[in-house]
Amino acid sequence: MTTTPAFPTGTILGYPRIGRRRELKKAVEAFWSGRIDETELEAIAAELRTTTRARLVELGLGATDSAIPESFSYYDHVLDAAVTVGAVPRRFASLVDADGRIDLAGYFTLARGEGDNLPLEMTKWFDSNYHYLVPEIGPETSFSLASDRIVRQFAEAKAAGYVTRPVIVGPVTLLALSKPSDEAPTGFVPLSRLDDLIPVYAALLARLAEAGAEWVQLDEPALVSESIEVPRAELLGAARFAYSTLGRLEQRPALFVAAPYGSLDDALPVLAESPIEAIGLDLVRGQTPDAVAALADKTLVAGVIDGHNIWRGDLAAAFATASALATLSPRIAVSTSTSLLHVPHDVLDESSLGDDLSSWLAFADQKVAQVATLARGLVDGQSAIQDELDAASAALAARLAAPGVRDGEVRARAADLTEADFNRGDYAARVAAQDEAFDLPFLPTTTIGSFPQTGEIRRARAQLNKGELTTDEYAALMRAEIRRVVELQEEIGLDVLVHGEPERNDMVQYFAENLDGFAVTENGWVQSYGSRCTRPSILWGDVSRPKPITVDWSVYTQSLTEKPVKGMLTGPVTILAWSFVRDDQPLGETARQVALALRDEIGDLEAAGIGIVQVDEPALRELLPLKKKDQAAYLDWSVGSFKLATAGVAEVTQIHTHLCYSEFGVVIDAIRNLDADVTSIEAARSRMEVVSDISSSGFDHGIGPGVYDIHSPRVPSVTEVTELIERALESIPGRQVWINPDCGLKTRGYDETVESLRNILTATRAVRAKSEVSVPA
Template structure:
């Protein structure tokens, strides 16, 4: 058995890995482009890991006590785990070397696809805005310790004078998040392979112990979620078995099981009965548990600093929660509730936020400081950190009293709403009116909204912000780009056009910059997936719209073409999900304020002659609570906010929405309740799995299951798109089906965009002709 080392008094569950100025993103994309070698990419990554360790030590985490987590990833931590245990799908078998390993280029191929080989699916990581790659497991999957990268990175740290804590996704969560492989029989559950997977984890723990690792962190957020298809009793039985097996290993580091994003509930007594040495409790999303047999022998790691949001918060209350854990165990440590990969690096990097807003915030570095403060307070008593607690209290009081946090006019308007404000007329009547007004063909074609943002567009925007281009010059440049995009769409033959959104930096930030109650950052980058980073806006006060935002751009575009143009808006739920949202009132209240601002915008678009308005809600599924008991309340306010935003239009105005990154079956009823006339959804990467849910659910509105996975650089061929489209119209009446990509095209290049859209139009022509021939037969 292991000799347990003392757990650090303060730690974090993970740290941003993209670099303070997105150095990793730039290096990875340079490697993809062939401008640097794999060795050069490895050098940049090692430098970033070294800088992270030094920074965390400067902020108060110990160098040699396992306080610093070794949580780096080139792309995604779930992909890392899949590669570590040898879970490579059969279609990528050629990427695996004779020694069973996969090189860095092969690793990225799993994420991005190659040729006819589709990449791993991508979906949301629990209820966050991070996306993970979905492993594919079947009876044929041969598990082995196929990568020792996690061991090598620990040794790298040790040689630099650090004893860090290796981090890997735990075996239960890894299998619960996996999907059955293409080769697996119907009804196969990846969790059934647990006995075959555990020896690989055992071998990894043995290797880590051999090189001197004192603690290892196994992330098991799958234990707090009730969204898995696996019966809960099966999960709990597997939990007991897995950690009993790992706990009795002859040689291993001490095991810290972290369970972020919610409360462990019925999993806690099961985990407490295993030999693991430390258990992490999310006390931001969860509460201090009841006394539980076995906990007195564990280190309880109190996740009291919010790793999921950026508010400085109430440090005194956080310390009280950590102290309360001492009723359950004499050994308590302080940590963040989740990994800090969800927040930017440092408030000090922001020069334009100003006071008092800056004083209300804590980014990753500030949160590490808060952990250090509370660890001292837990060891020495609150008096030892009285000054820090007092400063946090003062910032909280300033925030509560600041102008704009509460706006009487906004709150009065929300209070006056009635049921009629949330409802449109009968869909059948609307459909008839829209068919007459729009005159679209069977299987109408469109895109989701954005077109590629070229370097010229980004340079023009940067020069405008710097003041070297006048507003008139900037608008002229953007109008020229819009005209080019409209001409391109007409040449390709699309039925419903978009303006391409060249003026928008980000689908949420653009609206945040034009709504009261928001602030935006300069360097607040957060990893969304792979090398994709976003700068979430900060929603700090009551929300209102001072003036129209998109009307001028949409009106200009509609004037260029006789075809219908979609007005493009981001929906209230997505604006909340992809921002750092105020934590001083229920999300539903904030969503209603955003919805009212969007309702005004939609009304102005309609008055300007825009007959189709798309209100994107890609985040609807991601915010679904992990606990089933909380679903009804969430769906009530989230669906209600969309309906409030869209219910004020005439029957002839067609409302679209767009959803992505999600398993839709669990929220199909909610999607229907949105009452959008047309819903476009991500479907290509999952090979149209969703259409069977739609078929079973009896969905009768317009639906556009995506036929092109835009998150991969692959260009789908005509045959591939035709097959996907045939699958769609085989399950859903063709009169309901729209044809579109999975998502917006902002991140793609123009060459691949044009070729893919041309292939999409050709596939649509083939399927239209087949349907016509069948009707005439």
């Protein structure tokens, strides 16, 4: 590079890519089902990208100054980076053509699996509710510039009159988040391949420069995390090598390294000393850094607009934070703290939130407008944007004073809690009481809760919402579905049954609709993974339960069978993690309020004769802070909220919980401290890797490592399930082990679900027969 182009004064790190009405989701699923071909899918995606660019310019970003991030993905941005550099596992070698490329069908096969070839593992993206696909890298991985899709999308924008900023996961984060391939030797670390990977990034940068890109965004959130398994010194050394090497390239665009989800801390001097041009700082999760040598030569991009939550926030404080960076560098820009993929498109799409609540919110489009406002202030001075700052401050003050934000009765009840309210008593005594009450076989079988949500179920819910069905008519249809699910489970031979949750639109939204302090959206869709989208609820005030929520459904289900039925609840941590939560008080305080509401629900289920209650906490690991200094406090309140919800029942009542998509070894002590009688966990997709953590930790409660990956359309064979069960029993005493899928079955079809469950029962019976044991020891 000879001269550095100016960085845009206002930008964002990424934008929602699913479409305002989930157009991408629908198109991708149509492609999977064969209803459209690749050409049609590409056309729909191109139209979405075109619409996004035009909308961002309309909201105030520059069209030709690299302010618009080119951050589209068909499925996952980590998968995109892996495919770009040719990191395709050997089991999928048949998908790669002679030039090392993979088409869209092959790309989706990596994500979803095919036949006996398991898909890439999936886990949570830092402390968000987004799931990424975990690349598999070993000594045999042959890196090359195997996809030019990022170049073609930049060229597409340029042809339409835009100069955008291509975005890709940086090389350090890509390798740090990867796992060793099946062929890798014991002890192999993917980050050791950095020397081989950097030339591929160099080739990509050269291609982008040739295409006319002025800036490229390299996302390096691994640099802010202390939860990465790679030793910190090695991670920083990798960043030093990567960016000193890439920064010295002659043929490249200017480099903007973004580090969302926390503060860079000791990684900031490493980036400052490298010959890159701009550094993105998350100043929502992190603090304004101290002066660092060489920062004065960089553009500092102040991430002061929260990309992770939906509150309008304190715009005046954000402007002050951004302005304060002027003491570190003369070149300051403003941005969102993270990509906006974590928030819905537009508050204006919501007609039922009410004027007050709507005035407190900022979805993606509103956040882009906030960035544009702050950028104008940096250029023209604070007086030029004072009206906007004052309006945001007035909305914040109105929110804090609004009825329902604080409820005296809720707060008094939380204040009166004692240590006894969090303690369930002796586990051994509970096991004895539950064994006598339930008399379950060795390796008891169950499912996680939900069964497939058919088109008929969704249509009935839509008809209810439109007033085309009465409440009684809807309830009758749901009871018929529950009866069908119970009869199916009994016919298959499951030991502990569920009602299938047909009445629930979403495992969090269903409770949000029945608890005070929450609101729900109509079009607030957010990508969770791939084509899977959710509508996070808005937790805006103090939480309480006006009346029982699930009791009638559970009682009806139990009336249909002699087998035990699980009551199904979503836990307090997951309700928080999968909602947009108020930011005016500590999370632990909010979690305690939710826990008390759930405690009341569990008490009512128990009183109604439901002997097993599952309180799902799949997000326990997700919210774990990225900084080690913050983790103990989080684990204290998160575990405490679960125990508060569940500790009010008798010894004979069996409490289950469920966790998924996490590195469980990091929080194994916390899982033990939940003191649930049975914990089911995701394990099939990772091929039972978690059992070693369970074994080495001395975990002695009931455990159900999943044997069926429900996020793939594959049907696991009897042999596959048998091997997974036997692998679990090699490390965990059989008396502890339950058999279950990885997660709920809501997103699967009935044909594949029934076949998979039959295979699970066949495998379980075979292992039981081999063990020559009929009851737990």
